[in-house]
Amino acid sequence: MKRYKKYKHSGVEWIGEIPEHWEMKRLGHLVRMKNGYSFKPEDYVETGIPVIRIGDIQEEIDFNQCKFISKESVKEYEDFIINKKSVLLALTGATIGKSCIYNYSQESLLNQRVGLFEDNEKIHIDYLYLWFNSNYFREYIYIECDGGAQENIGKEQLNSHKIALPPYAEQLQILTWLNEEKSKLTALITQKQKLITLLREERTALINQAVTRGINPKAKRKDSGVEWLGEIPAHWEVKKISHSFGLIGSGTTPKSDDPSFYENGDINWLQTGDLTDGEIVSTSKKINKIAIETYSTLKIYPENSLVIAMYGATIGKAGILKIQASTNQACCVLSSSDIFCVEFVFYWFISNKDIVVNLASGGGQPNISQEIIRSLRLPAPDMSEQKEIVSYIQTKTTQIDQTITRIEREIELLQEYRTALISEVVTGKICVV
Numbered sequence: 001m002k003r004y005k006k007y008k009h010s011g012v013e014w015i016g017e018i019p020e021h022w023e024m025k026r027l028g029h030l031v032r033m034k035n036g037y038s039f040k041p042e043d044y045v046e047t048g049i050p051v052i053r054i055g056d057i058q059e060e061i062d063f064n065q066c067k068f069i070s071k072e073s074v075k076e077y078e079d080f081i082i083n084k085k086s087v088l089l090a091l092t093g094a095t096i097g098k099s100c101i102y103n104y105s106q107e108s109l110l111n112q113r114v115g116l117f118e119d120n121e122k123i124h125i126d127y128l129y130l131w132f133n134s135n136y137f138r139e140y141i142y143i144e145c146d147g148g149a150q151e152n153i154g155k156e157q158l159n160s161h162k163i164a165l166p167p168y169a170e171q172l173q174i175l176t177w178l179n180e181e182k183s184k185l186t187a188l189i190t191q192k193q194k195l196i197t198l199l200r201e202e203r204t205a206l207i208n209q210a211v212t213r214g215i216n217p218k219a220k221r222k223d224s225g226v227e228w229l230g231e232i233p234a235h236w237e238v239k240k241i242s243h244s245f246g247l248i249g250s251g252t253t254p255k256s257d258d259p260s261f262y263e264n265g266d267i268n269w270l271q272t273g274d275l276t277d278g279e280i281v282s283t284s285k286k287i288n289k290i291a292i293e294t295y296s297t298l299k300i301y302p303e304n305s306l307v308i309a310m311y312g313a314t315i316g317k318a319g320i321l322k323i324q325a326s327t328n329q330a331c332c333v334l335s336s337s338d339i340f341c342v343e344f345v346f347y348w349f350i351s352n353k354d355i356v357v358n359l360a361s362g363g364g365q366p367n368i369s370q371e372i373i374r375s376l377r378l379p380a381p382d383m384s385e386q387k388e389i390v391s392y393i394q395t396k397t398t399q400i401d402q403t404i405t406r407i408e409r410e411i412e413l414l415q416e417y418r419t420a421l422i423s424e425v426v427t428g429k430i431c432v433v
Contacts, residue, residue, distance in 0.1 A: 001430040010164055014139050018164045019428040028159025030123045035155065036110030037080045045070045052082060053111040054090040057100045069109055080110045087129050089115040092152040097141040099132040101125065115158065127171040130178065131163055134423040164427045177432040178425055185418050192407050203400045208351035210389050211344060212379055224379065228355055232379045239339055242374035246336030250370060251298050251327035254291040261291035267300065268325035272309035275317040277350045283325060298326050305335035306342050308349055311367040315360060316353040320346050332373050341386040347393055348378055
């Protein structure tokens with residue numbers, strides 16, 4: 001890519017040289033920053049005017065996830081109304097420096113942890129948004145933000161921040177070129193994301209085919225006698241879980257406000273949040289011997305036990321214990337089987353999650369019970385064929401997973417290139433006009 005004919009030093013070390021006809025301008029001299037209001041929990045209502053908080057700053061704002069202020073009280077907060085075509089910037093926390101363009105007709109209010117910058121004749125608001133997404137601005141945030149319990153950057157620091165600024169007409173030319181390039185990159189990233197989705201669907205279908213139909217396409221079939229299972233290989237049987245595992249159980253949660261059950265804990269205690277449809281090699285929390293002795297429902301399950309989540313957002317997730325562990329009451333554990341290879345049943349559960357979830361009961365938080373899991377009837381080839389199927393699944397899914405990992409890395413590189421391209425263009429390192 002070409003460069004400008006003449007350059008000068010910007011006076012800012014991490015920006016370096018800029019085109020000779022560009023200027024270095026403090027942000028406070030270009031655009032007025034507005035802070036939001038410190039709304040209290042009691043100010044919020046079920047529906048009304050959305051309040052944009054740092055967590056709401058996304059490329060596309062999801063207004064359904066916002067907090068709301070009543071329409072009747074909005075006049076009290078007129079100074080904090082967000083105007084269309086503004087840039088919003090996160091001022092604190094883990095997402096400090098994250099920004100978005102507010103380009104909505106929806107009237108909204110500004111939270112105190114969000115900064116607002118409005119369009120004017122000196123700097124185009126889209127150009128400012130690009131600058132906020134450059135590596136140079138992120139470097140400034142990193143250097144200037146106050147540490148403490150939570151990182152934050154204030155109005156004074158932002159007003160002092162220097163921007164490499166081309167003439168307004170050139171800003172528009174740069175925006176046009178960058179928008180075209182970003183559109184190409186976004187389309188390529190979207191294409192790769194769709195490919196990942198297809199590969200994951202292929203992975204699930206492959207597993208489901210193997211654990212319900214086998215890996216020999218010429219095998220004769222018979223009706224399984226289970227409506228949702230359909231036909232299975234003729235030499236397979238159907239086995240009820242309750243008749244197939246010597247140990248089926250759960251656990252409980254020791255009183256969370258009593259540290260005596262957790263202090264110096266060396267016993268793994270599994271929660272459904274620890275389940276990732278894979279092997280379980282650690283738990284986020286541990287309990288001690290006092291908890292085991294106090295709660296009779298707490299058991300320590302052996303390695304190679306299968307765990308299924310029964311409640312809430314993680315319902316249907318599964319994992320194979322590679323450690324000894326106890327569990328909370330939301331986990332169902334299956335162990336000790338002469339009929340099933342644990343990996344075979346694990347693959348059945350992760351490929352038939354929808355079937356398991358459809359058996360759930362409950363309103364706001366669906367749940368399945370141990371009784372439902374016990375009553376499930378699974379296809380059961382003999383043990384040697386189960387192990388052959390497991391080996392086949394592991395080989396094929398490893399190949400798919402490696403492809404997915406490669407494509408995910410390609411997406412990361414494209415995203416990094418997009419950020420680097422923005423940084424190079426908005427500091428004049430390359431000339432696109």
